[in-house]
Amino acid sequence: MERHLDVELRHLQERLLTMASLVEGSIGRAIHALVSREAPLAQQVVHSDEPINMAEIDIDELCLKMTALYHPEATDLRFIMMAFKINNDLERIGDLAVNIAERTLELLKEPLLKPLIDIPRMATVAQGMVKDSLDAFVKRDAELARAVCRRDDEVDRLNDQVFRELLTCMLQDPRSIERAVELILIGRHLERIADHATNIAEDVVYLVQGRTIKHHVAGE
Amino acid sequence: MERHLDVELRHLQERLLTMASLVEGSIGRAIHALVSREAPLAQQVVHSDEPINMAEIDIDELCLKMTALYHPEATDLRFIMMAFKINNDLERIGDLAVNIAERTLELLKEPLLKPLIDIPRMATVAQGMVKDSLDAFVKRDAELARAVCRRDDEVDRLNDQVFRELLTCMLQDPRSIERAVELILIGRHLERIADHATNIAEDVVYLVQGRTIKHHVAGE
Numbered sequence: 148m149e150r151h152l153d154v155e156l157r158h159l160q161e162r163l164l165t166m167a168s169l170v171e172g173s174i175g176r177a178i179h180a181l182v183s184r185e186a187p188l189a190q191q192v193v194h195s196d197e198p199i200n201m202a203e204i205d206i207d208e209l210c211l212k213m214t215a216l217y218h219p220e221a222t223d224l225r226f227i228m229m230a231f232k233i234n235n236d237l238e239r240i241g242d243l244a245v246n247i248a249e250r251t252l253e254l255l256k257e258p259l260l261k262p263l264i265d266i267p268r269m270a271t272v273a274q275g276m277v278k279d280s281l282d283a284f285v286k287r288d289a290e291l292a293r294a295v296c297r298r299d300d301e302v303d304r305l306n307d308q309v310f311r312e313l314l315t316c317m318l319q320d321p322r323s324i325e326r327a328v329e330l331i332l333i334g335r336h337l338e339r340i341a342d343h344a345t346n347i348a349e350d351v352v353y354l355v356q357g358r359t360i361k362h363h364v365a366g367e
Numbered sequence: 368m369e370r371h372l373d374v375e376l377r378h379l380q381e382r383l384l385t386m387a388s389l390v391e392g393s394i395g396r397a398i399h400a401l402v403s404r405e406a407p408l409a410q411q412v413v414h415s416d417e418p419i420n421m422a423e424i425d426i427d428e429l430c431l432k433m434t435a436l437y438h439p440e441a442t443d444l445r446f447i448m449m450a451f452k453i454n455n456d457l458e459r460i461g462d463l464a465v466n467i468a469e470r471t472l473e474l475l476k477e478p479l480l481k482p483l484i485d486i487p488r489m490a491t492v493a494q495g496m497v498k499d500s501l502d503a504f505v506k507r508d509a510e511l512a513r514a515v516c517r518r519d520d521e522v523d524r525l526n527d528q529v530f531r532e533l534l535t536c537m538l539q540d541p542r543s544i545e546r547a548v549e550l551i552l553i554g555r556h557l558e559r560i561a562d563h564a565t566n567i568a569e570d571v572v573y574l575v576q577g578r579t580i581k582h583h584v585a586g587e
Contacts, residue, residue: 224435231451314548324534
């Protein structure tokens with residue numbers, strides 16, 4: 148017979164997946180708004196922060212209630228504590244998508260600086276990392292989680308490239324400075340989204356293998 | 368008679384305070400290195416990340432073990448879960464201090480752009496917020512925690528000021544661009560430190576009053 152706790156754990160997982168899809172949607176829309184210069188879409192991302200914040204509070208409460216009610220042990224406890232952490236990372240990813248949308252709204256007041264290539268590429272990688280880290284969580288797939296961690300370097304590399312190109316842009320034409328700074332900050336936001344996805348993936352490895360790969364203490 | 372759990376809870380609190388003081392020290396040294404242009408001090412901050420990372424892992428483990436072993440309820444459980452969260456915020460504050468130190472090392476390769484006034488001021492406020500949020504945690508002082516949350520606006524305001532001044536600087540003299548961008552990013556790092564302190568303070572209010580003020584859902 149299925150335990151009550153199992154039903155609740157599945158429920159918790161579903162809630163987290165719903166939250167993750169809200170957050171992924173926000174990243175996608177924020178970057179789409181930036182690339183296709185659609186202010187209403189950016190506005191939509193800013194407003195979508197509220198349901199994400201409410202979802203975070205609900206999931207936190209659920210984790211606390213489950214721990215108090217079922218006294219879960221070993222794997223179940225680890226699962227709940229990791230869900231509690233992942234929830235926090237997802238909410239911050241949502242905040243970062245809002246930050247991107249806000250900067251996009253600023254950028255849209257000015258003409259296009261230059262066609263965007265690396266930023267959308269970074270966004271695609273970062274979004275994929277968020278998606279895969281949650282997939283790894285659902286499937287308890289430590290290998291997939293480790294692959295997510297490795298992709299963080301790609302995002303960092305792209306971000307360095309974006310940073311250097313925009314610096315050159317500013318040096319060549321001071322009129323580009325304001326827009327270039329906004330784009331540099333968008334690059335930073337994407338880099339942080341990838342960092343949060345990496346945190347989630349590290350938590351999944353811990354959940355599955357019971358040992359931490361955080362800060363590369365256990366090596367790879 | 369004192370419960371075993373009480374001894375462990377006090378132990379957990381002490382570990383968290385030690386971690387907090389490591390992190391506060393890193394912020395202080397990173398800003399001192401920036402202002403007084405001392406590269407070896409900045410290097411020291413970069414290297415101090417390792418003990419902070421180790422402390423985070425230890426505290427996480429402790430939280431999990433305590434929950435599994437004592438089946439804590441109500442206030443005790445909330446305390447442990449909040450410690451688990453605060454631990455994560457502290458580690459990220461430590462990372463941000465390292466980021467500031469790394470940018471400082473870049474800046475020290477070039478002559479001083481301009482005397483720094485608002486950035487050290489932001490740093491002082493942010494550092495005070497970290498300290499007070501932990502004090503509020505130890506004393507279960509919701510009022511102090513709420514005061515921390517209110518100071519977040521001051522940091523945001525200072526950061527906007529720093530941002531605008533540095534933009535003007537870049538527009539007036541393109542040779543200042545690289546250094547100005549570094550300083551803008553340092554401002555962002557400090558703003559994020561203040562955000563993490565605000566998260567901790569919000570968690571303290573939740574711990575003490577059992578209701579969330581996150582995302583201003585419950586209002587003030």
